[in-house]
Amino acid sequence: MRIDVVSIFPEYLAALDLSLIGKARRDGLLDLRVQDLRERTTDRHHTVDDTPYGGGAGMVMKPEPWAAALSEIAEASPVPAGRKPLLIVPSPAGAVFTQRMAHELAEEPHLAFACGRYEGIDERVLEWAAERFEVRPVSLGDYVLNGGEVAVLAMVEAIGRLVPGVVGNPESLVEESHSDGLLEYPVYTKPAVWEGRAVPEVLLGGNHGKIARHRRNEQLRRTAARRPDLILALDPATLNAKDRDT
Numbered sequence: 001m002r003i004d005v006v007s008i009f010p011e012y013l014a015a016l017d018l019s020l021i022g023k024a025r026r027d028g029l030l031d032l033r034v035q036d037l038r039e040r041t042t043d044r045h046h047t048v049d050d051t052p053y054g055g056g057a058g059m060v061m062k063p064e065p066w067a068a069a070l071s072e073i074a075e076a077s078p079v080p081a082g083r084k085p086l087l088i089v090p091s092p093a094g095a096v097f098t099q100r101m102a103h104e105l106a107e108e109p110h111l112a113f114a115c116g117r118y119e120g121i122d123e124r125v126l127e128w129a130a131e132r133f134e135v136r137p138v139s140l141g142d143y144v145l146n147g148g149e150v151a152v153l154a155m156v157e158a159i160g161r162l163v164p165g166v167v168g169n170p171e172s173l174v175e176e177s178h179s180d181g182l183l184e185y186p187v188y189t190k191p192a193v194w195e196g197r198a199v200p201e202v203l204l205g206g207n208h209g210k211i212a213r214h215r216r217n218e219q220l221r222r223t224a225a226r227r228p229d230l231i232l233a234l235d236p237a238t239l240n241a242k243d244r245d246t
């Protein structure tokens with residue numbers, strides 16, 4: 001998968017050299033390129049922002065450097081002719097990023113991310129970009145960050161780990177939070193008793209049916225306690241008779 005990120009703080013994205021995503025880049029599974037928007041400015045002061053038309057607080061990102069960066073990315077895109085690469089614009093005004101969206105985006109051959117700062121990017125950039133990209137404003141949730149960089153770190157990690165080969169054991173992607181609409185069950189390791197606290201007895205026996213039932217019950221209990229919204233959103237068809245007893 002090819003991933004392009006445009007930012008005025010490319011150093012933020014240095015964390016994508018680490019851990020699993022860093023290894024996937026070195027292994028050639030992710031072709032991730034970060035570029036500095038300021039290098040696309042043509043004035044002596046490398047200006048990327050200006051005051052908003054209509055007044056108001058803060059500054060708005062100027063369109064010209066964005067057009068220079070994005071047109072080059074679109075031209076170099078590996079997507080087949082007739083298809084457009086995706087341009088994700090991190091914004092608290094976007095659609096909420098979910099595990100489902102991460103799965104969908106992990107199927108794409110090319111993702112570009114445009115990191116806005118200040119009050120955002122001149123709206124005409126998104127209109128202009130729609131001729132070259134499928135443009136998607138995406139938010140991490142209902143709170144405000146200073147810019148898109150931290151959101152890109154989160155999204156690239158969530159998407160990248162779903163690209164085949166990036167996670168060594170694909171089984172570990174199956175039993176994790178949100179894979180079945182529920183939160184993950186609690187996990188334990190040795191010692192069996194620690195600080196007077198014992199690991200649930202059922203996990204020490206070898207009865208795999210009982211263990212699976214115990215874990216499923218813990219998932220349901222935990223989800224109801226922490227995220228009742230997820231219980232309400234469940235497809236009732238995914239619940240079995242024993243779930244209903246829990």
Ligand code: 6GU
Nearest residue numbers: 090091140141143145151
């Ligand atoms: Cl994606 N960007 C910014 N700037 N703030 C956010 C966000 C994104 N998601 C939540 N807050």
